Amino acid sequence: MANLASTYRNQGRWKEAEELEVQVMETRKRVLGEEHPDTLTSMANLASTYRNQGRWNEAEELGVQVMEMSSRVLGGEHPSTLTSMANLASTYRNQGRWKEAEELDVQVMETRKRVLGEEHPDTLTSMANLVSTYRNQGRWKEAEELDVQVMETSSRVLGEGHPDTLNSMANLAHTWAFLSRKEEAITLMEKCFKLQSHILGPNNPHTEFSYKALNKWQKGN
Template sequence: MGANHIYYLGEVYECTGKWSQRMKLLQPLPRVFEQLLGEAHPDTLVSMGDLASTYLYLGQYEQAKQLQVKVLNARKRVLGKEHPHMLSSMNDLASTYSKLGQYKQAEQLQVKVLNARKRVLGEEHPHTLVSMSNLALTYSDLGQYKQAEQLQVKVLNTRKQALGEEHPSTLNSMNTLALSYSNLGRHKQAEQLQVKVLNARKRVLGEEHPHTLSSMNDLASTYSYLCLWDEAKELSHKALSIAERMLDNQHPLTQALHQRLKAMQT
């Protein structure tokens, strides 16, 4: 199978949420490209980045980080500080720092990327909005909930106007704003947004897509905060049955669902 066919099949697996199959498909590519083209060749770095993003979705954060650091260092040597590929590498590594709980490192990178993208691309460019959204998530992780909310409202309003209510990026923005509402104790507002996101993701992505599964988990958590125990249990059981089938027992989302159900039984 040629590289183009592998990438095409990898995209199919990504769109259908089959991340384990995608990982097995992409794992050999970085070494093959490195042997044929060299460590710093653009195709080698793209293959590393694609594999790293797959590790990230599968909860294998250290493996993702190792590849992303390698890509970032290689791009530093050959590209300028504000080159789009350089900024993408910084953004990807920052996301992994967040997953590893290294929030200050994530914030430092995200602020640099956001400021550069504002200068180069403008405030309403899709890549700038991604940077705002990522920084907002990190603010939430750092307990800076009002700052997070302000950024998220700005991103959501811009995406609604540009992309429509059910575009995946708009739904991501609704979801992150709902998480900020939860952190601020505004659980009814969080519930309203999360129900909307879950229903839209079911229609657009399907019930077994990782983003839909994440929405189920978030809404189940909000139901728990609202003491809607029956709803929380039902949704958690449904999400867990899908997670065990589509992910694995070591995935952070699967473990979170197990822990919630165990807590509700005590």
């Protein structure tokens, strides 16, 4: 049932996914108990479906439960607990609750650095999430500092052509554009666009987004 719900989620069939996920969650609560890891997973899946429908209050309510129970049962440093914290931070970001998002983002990033190491892909993802929170608050210098770290580390660890590295390049270019460092932004985005065109293809949404930004900056906008 959970696997079929996942298939529905990937098709954007949220109502059908939700119906199955509620059944799975309620049955697991009854059979396995509220604090069983499988029950927590089913709650997290339902919260994800709520997020994808923009139902932030319901997503938040479940997200808080998952995070608190996961922290108590699995421990504050368990990967599932950190994922639940990152998901709740995402919910806060989508509600414009930047301070609460930032607080969780920092916790996740610091814990992953300590447990997984500074160069682990999950650590880089958490750094990128914090950058997003900084950008949404207009804190461009802090965003830039982290952007550079993410791009350089990602390039070294994952390779220059990895999708995550390309995303980090595009993010840094946008940060530089907001800081009025247009020449640097254009140079980096040109490099990013060429790599995306070659690796992802010219019709990929990320490639098209980079092309539009590059075109806009080159025209002086």
